[in-house]
Amino acid sequence: MRSANLLGDLNQIANEAELWFTGMDFRFLLDSRRKLLSIGYMVESGELHSACYDLLASEARIATFIGIAKGEVPQDVWFRLGRTHVPTGDGPTLVSWAGTMFEYLMPAIWMRSYRDTLLQRSMETAVKTQKAYAAKNEVPWGISESGFYELNDAGAYGYRFFGVPELAMQRSEIQRLVVAPYASAMALSIDGAAALKNLRRVVNRGWFGDYGFYEAADFGPTASPSPRCRLVRSWMAHHEGMILLSTANFLCGDVVQQWFHQDVYVQATELLLQERLVLRHVSPAWQIKPPARPERTPAVPERQLALES
Numbered sequence: 001m002r003s004a005n006l007l008g009d010l011n012q013i014a015n016e017a018e019l020w021f022t023g024m025d026f027r028f029l030l031d032s033r034r035k036l037l038s039i040g041y042m043v044e045s046g047e048l049h050s051a052c053y054d055l056l057a058s059e060a061r062i063a064t065f066i067g068i069a070k071g072e073v074p075q076d077v078w079f080r081l082g083r084t085h086v087p088t089g090d091g092p093t094l095v096s097w098a099g100t101m102f103e104y105l106m107p108a109i110w111m112r113s114y115r116d117t118l119l120q121r122s123m124e125t126a127v128k129t130q131k132a133y134a135a136k137n138e139v140p141w142g143i144s145e146s147g148f149y150e151l152n153d154a155g156a157y158g159y160r161f162f163g164v165p166e167l168a169m170q171r172s173e174i175q176r177l178v179v180a181p182y183a184s185a186m187a188l189s190i191d192g193a194a195a196l197k198n199l200r201r202v203v204n205r206g207w208f209g210d211y212g213f214y215e216a217a218d219f220g221p222t223a224s225p226s227p228r229c230r231l232v233r234s235w236m237a238h239h240e241g242m243i244l245l246s247t248a249n250f251l252c253g254d255v256v257q258q259w260f261h262q263d264v265y266v267q268a269t270e271l272l273l274q275e276r277l278v279l280r281h282v283s284p285a286w287q288i289k290p291p292a293r294p295e296r297t298p299a300v301p302e303r304q305l306a307l308e309s
Helices: 002-023 061-069 076-080 101-109 118-137 181-189 192-204 237-251 255-261 270-274 302-308
Strands: 146-151 157-160 176-179 216-221 230-232
Touching (some): 061 270, 101 118, 146 230
Antiparallel strands (some): 146 157, 216 230
């Protein structure tokens, strides 16, 4: 009986999600001048917000991709997303706004990535950079937007983005070292062995409660992180959902991606995800030899040409 009720609830949720998807229309969010999606629409004034999502290494690439797939956003919006690179020890990597794991990896829960592509290489390097940053600070890895240990008057934890400085265009105003387990769970698709090892490490530290992994562990200011952390003992539904879906992909052959890419609109658009990383190697100026100057044939005076003719 309970199984039948659960199946009925899941089917109802799936039908509602399908209605929400078909009912969405991204056209009104398009900034016609910048050819980018605005971050929001201000209902009271009836205007688009002046800021736009303009980075490919961003969770916003999902909305851009779906808008294009549905035919509501022109395809060139995808190519207007910023592709600025930052140098890392593993090569150039797409820069993100805050250097969070969420920006790089969350879209890959649904959207396939392809070998040696711009996005795949950047996701791989983002994970390596996060691991190196955490190792330097002697903490488990996985840094993203999350709750942190600061309570407001209502007793609720603070929430904001935290990232790796080497990958960030904008650094967090609050310089704290905060580790979120969901961030390393998303990396199961990139480096499964390392992600599993890291998740076991945080479980052994007690970062796990009745409803799954705790939201985060706060080690305090980055200038002088504490060897002991304060746990953010809460569970956020969307972060736990990312853990669940990432685990499903890891254990069941990328099943969530398969569901997403079964849609005919997605299949017609997925070529956008196969963009290759093209690097131009330019030699230093002092190594470039000027081309040999061709010997010039002496000009023949016009009078002589007239006599010879």
